[in-house]
Amino acid sequence: MDYNAKLARNVKPLMEYRNDAWKCVRCGLCRMVDAQTIVDQEYVDNCPAGILNKFELFYPAGRQELIRCLTAEPPEIDIDDLSDETLNAIFTCTGCGNCQLICNEMKGLEPTNAFQALKAWAIERYGLKKEHHNLIQSILNYDNPWMAPRSTRSRWTRKLDFNIKDASKEKVDILYFPGCNASYVPEINLTALATAKVLHSAGIDFGMLGQKERCCGSTAFRIGAVEMFEAYKEENIKQLNSLGIKTMVTACAGCHSTFSHNYAGRLDFEVVHVVEYLERMIADGQIEFKNDLNLKVTYHDPCHIGRYSSIYDAPRKVLEALPGVQFKEMKRIRENSLCCGSGGGVKTAYGDMALTMAGQRLDEARDFADADVVVSCCPFCEINLGEAAKARDDGMKVLDLLELVDDAMR
Amino acid sequence: MDIVSNPGINSENIEAVVEKLKNAIGDKWVSKDPAVLAAYSRDFTISPGNWPNVVVLPGSTEDVQKIIKIANENVIPVVPMSSGFNHGGMCIPRRGGIMVDLLKRMDKVIDVDEESMTITIQSGVRNAVTYAEVNRRFAEDSGRKLTACLPLTMGSASTLANYVARGGGATLLRHGNTPESIVNMTWVLPDGEVLKTGPSAIPNVGVIPQPFGLGPDIAGMLINASGIFGMCTEMTIKIFPEPKIEELMVFDLEDPEDNAFENVIEFVYRVCREDICEMVYKAHGGTMANASPDPEVNREDLAESMGEHILLAVVAGDSEEEIVCKAERVEKIAIECGLYKVLLEMFAEAFGGVEKLGFARGMRTRIGTELGRVMGGKGSFQWMACCPKLEKIPAIARDYDQLLEKYWKPTDPNYPRKRTMAGTAIQGPFQFGRMGTLEYDFWWDPGNVENVKRATQMIKKGVELDLKHGAPLWRNMYDHGETHLPMLGSYFDLLKKTKKEFDPNNLMHPDIIPCTDDYI
Ligand SMILES: Cc1cc2nc3c(=O)[nH]c(=O)nc-3n(C[C@H](O)[C@H](O)[C@H](O)COP(=O)(O)OP(=O)(O)OC[C@H]3O[C@@H](n4cnc5c(N)ncnc54)[C@H](O)[C@@H]3O)c2cc1C
Numbered sequence: 001m002d003y004n005a006k007l008a009r010n011v012k013p014l015m016e017y018r019n020d021a022w023k024c025v026r027c028g029l030c031r032m033v034d035a036q037t038i039v040d041q042e043y044v045d046n047c048p049a050g051i052l053n054k055f056e057l058f059y060p061a062g063r064q065e066l067i068r069c070l071t072a073e074p075p076e077i078d079i080d081d082l083s084d085e086t087l088n089a090i091f092t093c094t095g096c097g098n099c100q101l102i103c104n105e106m107k108g109l110e111p112t113n114a115f116q117a118l119k120a121w122a123i124e125r126y127g128l129k130k131e132h133h134n135l136i137q138s139i140l141n142y143d144n145p146w147m148a149p150r151s152t153r154s155r156w157t158r159k160l161d162f163n164i165k166d167a168s169k170e171k172v173d174i175l176y177f178p179g180c181n182a183s184y185v186p187e188i189n190l191t192a193l194a195t196a197k198v199l200h201s202a203g204i205d206f207g208m209l210g211q212k213e214r215c216c217g218s219t220a221f222r223i224g225a226v227e228m229f230e231a232y233k234e235e236n237i238k239q240l241n242s243l244g245i246k247t248m249v250t251a252c253a254g255c256h257s258t259f260s261h262n263y264a265g266r267l268d269f270e271v272v273h274v275v276e277y278l279e280r281m282i283a284d285g286q287i288e289f290k291n292d293l294n295l296k297v298t299y300h301d302p303c304h305i306g307r308y309s310s311i312y313d314a315p316r317k318v319l320e321a322l323p324g325v326q327f328k329e330m331k332r333i334r335e336n337s338l339c340c341g342s343g344g345g346v347k348t349a350y351g352d353m354a355l356t357m358a359g360q361r362l363d364e365a366r367d368f369a370d371a372d373v374v375v376s377c378c379p380f381c382e383i384n385l386g387e388a389a390k391a392r393d394d395g396m397k398v399l400d401l402l403e404l405v406d407d408a409m410r
Numbered sequence: 411m412d413i414v415s416n417p418g419i420n421s422e423n424i425e426a427v428v429e430k431l432k433n434a435i436g437d438k439w440v441s442k443d444p445a446v447l448a449a450y451s452r453d454f455t456i457s458p459g460n461w462p463n464v465v466v467l468p469g470s471t472e473d474v475q476k477i478i479k480i481a482n483e484n485v486i487p488v489v490p491m492s493s494g495f496n497h498g499g500m501c502i503p504r505r506g507g508i509m510v511d512l513l514k515r516m517d518k519v520i521d522v523d524e525e526s527m528t529i530t531i532q533s534g535v536r537n538a539v540t541y542a543e544v545n546r547r548f549a550e551d552s553g554r555k556l557t558a559c560l561p562l563t564m565g566s567a568s569t570l571a572n573y574v575a576r577g578g579g580a581t582l583l584r585h586g587n588t589p590e591s592i593v594n595m596t597w598v599l600p601d602g603e604v605l606k607t608g609p610s611a612i613p614n615v616g617v618i619p620q621p622f623g624l625g626p627d628i629a630g631m632l633i634n635a636s637g638i639f640g641m642c643t644e645m646t647i648k649i650f651p652e653p654k655i656e657e658l659m660v661f662d663l664e665d666p667e668d669n670a671f672e673n674v675i676e677f678v679y680r681v682c683r684e685d686i687c688e689m690v691y692k693a694h695g696g697t698m699a700n701a702s703p704d705p706e707v708n709r710e711d712l713a714e715s716m717g718e719h720i721l722l723a724v725v726a727g728d729s730e731e732e733i734v735c736k737a738e739r740v741e742k743i744a745i746e747c748g749l750y751k752v753l754l755e756m757f758a759e760a761f762g763g764v765e766k767l768g769f770a771r772g773m774r775t776r777i778g779t780e781l782g783r784v785m786g787g788k789g790s791f792q793w794m795a796c797c798p799k800l801e802k803i804p805a806i807a808r809d810y811d812q813l814l815e816k817y818w819k820p821t822d823p824n825y826p827r828k829r830t831m832a833g834t835a836i837q838g839p840f841q842f843g844r845m846g847t848l849e850y851d852f853w854w855d856p857g858n859v860e861n862v863k864r865a866t867q868m869i870k871k872g873v874e875l876d877l878k879h880g881a882p883l884w885r886n887m888y889d890h891g892e893t894h895l896p897m898l899g900s901y902f903d904l905l906k907k908t909k910k911e912f913d914p915n916n917l918m919h920p921d922i923i924p925c926t927d928d929y930i
Pocket residue numbers: 489490491492493494495496497500501512533561562563564567568570571572573574575576577578579580635636637640641642643784785837919922
């Protein structure tokens with residue numbers, strides 16, 4: 001069975017979700033974690049948009065009703081005069097995939113994809129949200145959403161004491177694709193550094209695109225700028241396929257998900273997340289750990305390698321292999337992981353909502369898993385969770401798994 | 411249906427009401443955004459939808475009181491909704507007004523009291539949560555797990571609403587319908603006053619696991635009333651020790667043609683009479699086929715292979731010996747009734763394993779994706795149910811079959827024949843098996859006009875059929891009240907008088923059941 005529940009695969013125009021919207025029975029199962037796994041009333045709900053806004057409209061069943069009304073003939077809501085509240089409902093979906101994982105297995109619907117189509121529909125009629133404008137312009141102008149020049153994309157590599165091959169000039173089998181967050185966000189540079197160091201220490205022969213690397217387009221797709229994404233993606237396909245690589249390794253859940261699902265069938269190489277690589281290397285004895293970390297750790301499954309790609313075991317196996325790590329799970333994990341609240345353009349347009357969600361996730365890490373460190377494998381989750389951790393100032397740290405691996409190897 | 415406006419519903423008054431509501435319970439919890447309203451305008455059934463004028467999310471009993479008081483001051487209807495997942499359009503605001511969402515912010519288990527063996531919940535606590543909170547405890551003396559009385563329904567459905575809507579069914583053989591386990595309730599009445607029922611109505615008594623307080627039981631009037639007498643915000647219900655082990659058995663008919671339904675009934679009656687089963691459920695091949703997780707499976711063939719009658723029985727006990735003894739007895743009765751025991755593994759193959767069948771204890775009391783698949787199939791799922799004497803069931807079911815032949819035409823080529831689209835189930839033989847709940851299911855496509863017409867017709871004809879056989883409706887469904895309630899004679903008159911006394915302006919959920927002279 002396809003456990004990815006067709007997430008982000010073949011997202012169609014809104015009208016094509018009309019019948020699905022009728023078929024939704026409003027059961028509300030998809031707003032929770034899998035009903036069978038609930039053991040405690042504190043950890044039940046799992047739709048970030050609904051958890052923070054509460055009205056039915058913000059939950060998947062309400063969104064389905066909205067799609068039904070908008071696609072009815074004639075529409076049951078004035079489609080030319082949607083209120084700010086309605087648009088907020090549309091754009092607060094983080095695309096976490098919880099609803100689709102539950103519903104697709106049960107009723108065969110694709111709610112997350114439908115809500116993605118809803119965003120695209122809203123952008124077509126109402127334009128981009130102003131908060132998202134800069135992101136898109138930045139991707140178009142600079143190939144990254146951070147308004148940063150191309151020339152600084154690989155500045156972080158200066159801190160390395162070895163050279164990385166330039167994949168645009170030299171043929172390599174393995175391309176390391178750090179992505180925009182790890183390349184440009186100072187705190188997340190550490191992930192890029194750690195990844196490069198770990199790959200290098202393990203004797204992997206790899207290259208990078210450096211300043212020629214372009215955004216994977218994840219941000220554009222997830223905020224609903226689907227048309228722009230589709231055009232941008234074509235350039236990437238041309239560039240990446242021309243390199244002759246066999247494998248693309250990324251440490252970013254968003255890049256991994258985008259290349260795996262949104263580019264599905266178009267790339268001439270396999271795409272792997274670095275944790276899958278690490279798991280193999282540890283099992284084969286290619287990596288040696290020297291340093292005892294002495295940390296109480298829990299793991300936050302990012303939606304984009306979790307629900308979207310079912311990579312659940314690899315990061316856990318890596319964590320368990322690290323010396324001095326006391327690992328304890330949170331309650332909402334794996335398929336039932338709670339989204340950190342930042343995806344789908346929510347962090348940019350609804351920063352408070354993203355931070356509140358991240359705060360709830362950190363509470364779970366502290367109260368349920370008794371952890372000092374929340375580890376993840378997604379720069380975007382780490383930015384959001386990290387900001388929330390900073391704001392609460394209780395000693396909780398947020399780190400990328402690769403940082404721990406790098407530390408343990410030294 | 412024509413929508414009748416209430417004097418309080420005009421744009422100016424609504425604006426004023428919205429402001430008052432915001433001041434009373436907080437800006438954030440009041441909305442009249444069209445899309446927000448639309449999300450509360452219809453449900454998954456065939457019932458015609460209608461929009462509320464404003465939606466509120468109370469966080470406490472006091473909030474609910476404030477909302478009702480504002481509604482009274484402004485003569486505007488109030489409609490309670492918990493999960494909104496009833497089978498019959500019973501949360502649709504027929505006359506608009508204030509939609510009160512009792513699920514989202516009132517979702518806490520207040521207490522689990524092992525001393526009195528009760529759990530106290532708010533209106534938004536869902537079955538999966540009730541199950542979890544009770545189940546993590548053990549009855550101290552025996553080391554056994556505890557359970558609440560939870561029907562075979564979605565883990566996402568409100569437990570409290572199920573109790574006030576008179577839930578019941580196959581899993582409750584031992585405990586009776588859900589209202590039988592109610593101890594205390596807190597209601598906000600149509601005038602905004604709080605009513606406590608049960609022993610806790612007496613000051614300083616606390617929780618005593620006695621269903622009724624002092625004096626006559628006027629609390630019964632609030633059950634299955636679809637919110638016309640107010641809103642229940644908290645409830646204390648009984649909890650029970652669970653048997654330690656259980657076993658699922660599946661039976662099919664030796665000869666499906668030979669008095670099939672009579673044989674099924676005989677089996678149900680006898681195992682209930684002997685009190686040896688924890689659950690007895692007659693499903694039909696269609697439900698089971700729709701529940702198969704395999705998207706590639708040919709549901710038609712699967713349904714056909716399972717036939718019209720599949721009997722699921724659960725025996726439970728505290729020791730292996732007890733289980734073996736009960737299972738042997740159940741099988742013997744089955745053989746005497748012309749049934750044979752299906753090898754569970756073979757049956758479960760189509761479902762990806764025995765554990766995926768979804769009838770294990772934890773699964774059946776908090777349906778998740780496994781059993782939720784019965785709502786799959788093409789389009790939506792429609793349900794009707796009546797409570798006939800068991801011996802009447804075969805005749806009703808045969809009439810229902812004819813009804814299907816005549817009116818039902820599935821529109822999806824993947825679900826071609828009636829087998830996968832409709833059938834009957836005996837949901838719950840009541841204690842000792844004289845009565846049962848006969849459920850008729852069909853799957854319909856809400857996006858298809860022709861299909862909608864047929865589904866509407868099916869429901870109308872189904873109600874006529876129930877009445878012809880003298881089988882009362884299990885619980886309220888929109889459109890059924892019209893035919894059923896006036897038949898109650900002086901009881902119906904008393905209902906109308908009581909409604910008038912309690913709610914002179916007819917503000918609590920008007921027109922959802924006929925209980926006023928101006929019912930439309
Ligand atoms: C596939 C499926 C199988 C099911 N199987 C069963 C089964 O076996 N047994 C069973 O019992 N049920 C079954 N149900 C029904 C389901 O459990 C109902 O949804 C539930 O019992 C009613 O709860 P609700 O929250 O959905 O009620 P709602 O739809 O929210 O409300 C029902 C009625 O009660 C009123 N109401 C709601 N909350 C309150 C309140 N707090 N105070 C006063 N009035 C209120 C509403 O106005 C409405 O008239 C099944 C449903 C489905 C879809």
